[in-house]
């Protein structure tokens with residue numbers, strides 16, 4: 460295979476080193492930086508591997524991880540549903556061709572509910588309710604579609620405390636009150652199709668896998684209690700959160716083992732549901748940046764680049780680690796330096812990586828940041844009036860601009 464294509468058929472992880480530096484450099488030259496590159500074929504490979512491990516499960520893609528149209532269209536095409544966090548995601552998922560779309564309503568703004576209810580006139584939409592208040596809001600809108608009840612399982616997992624939703628009271632109905640909530644919804648005439656819970660994001664470590672298993676067991680017990688009340692549940696979704704290795708030294712998640720453990724723990728008389736985001740898209744994307752400044756200091760070599768916390772928020776927000784690689788054609792004659800790769804934003808937290816061994820960077824070099832396909836562009840902002848980057852989508856040998864670079868003129872377009 461050539462270019463950015465992988466060398467083994469559908470390996471469980473694509474490392475930053477597996478991308479073709481020549482091809483990435485060409486994209487950076489052609490489209491400028493900062494630039495996201497997303498490989499749609501890799502998204503399909505990840506989807507196929509997940510489907511193989513979970514052959515009977517209802518799989519809903521968590522759109523928040525990457526909501527760009529080519530990504531959505533590819534995942535819709537393989538037949539997964541969509542799990543959406545807002546009316547915006549619902550609309551985009553419907554437009555991209557998803558047949559089953561579920562809105563996970565977290566403190567839903569009235570505007571979102573109105574729009575989702577409107578969408579349901581033409582699309583198959585389910586709403587996941589995480590508070591009794593939301594049932595009232597749906598009743599006010601004469602909602603006659605299906606609902607899921609979101610449960611707070613009391614067990615969280617994930618790569619950072621900010622993403623361990625499972626034990627956070629913000630999310631879902633406490634598990635000891637959930638059966639009563641389902642009975643209440645049923646008596647009020649709502650079509651309760653499913654239960655939902657989500658432990659958190661970035662499950663990779665043994666303790667997170669144990670938390671996932673505990674969640675599945677708790678949800679199965681709850682489903683039994685609900686079945687005993689003669690309420691038939693179609694699906695019990697145990698959420699997403701399947702992690703990917705961000706460091707070279709981390710092993711990939713063995714989804715077969717995860718699927719087996721999930722199956723063993725799942726005893727509900729209903730279809731198992733999962734809703735992965737990151738797992739499908741993270742290693743399908745890289746972020747390209749250009750070196751703008753090289754500054755030796757007593758502590759470190761500061762390598763200034765044109766991408767920062769407004770382009771990729773994860774390092775600043777969660778201290779997340781992303782591999783960084785130089786794309787120079789030859790490292791000959793360059794010694795290795797320990798670099799702090801920093802962005803152009805006026806905050807000390809605007810650092811993409813510290814202590815990174817790189818062939819001494821020079822102004823004009825391109826760097827690639829790995830695993831940028833999930834929660835990358837989606838969390839980009841225009842802080843410091845910095846326009847958002849462009850995105851190139853690859854499919855096979857071709858690469859096309861799928862999102863143009865925002866301009867300074869764009870920044871004022873909403874002002875009156």
Ligand SMILES: Cc1ncc(COP(=O)(O)O)c(C=O)c1O
Nearest residue numbers: 521660661699700701735736737
């Ligand atoms: C309700 C819900 N479902 C699914 C996901 C997807 O998570 P991940 O991208 O880690 O698979 C999230 C995000 O953590 C979520 O909040």
Ligand SMILES: N[C@@H](CCCC[NH3+])C(=O)O
Nearest residue numbers: 523622624660773833834
């Ligand atoms: N945005 C987070 C994932 C959280 C997903 C939302 N529940 C991340 O980049 O790791």
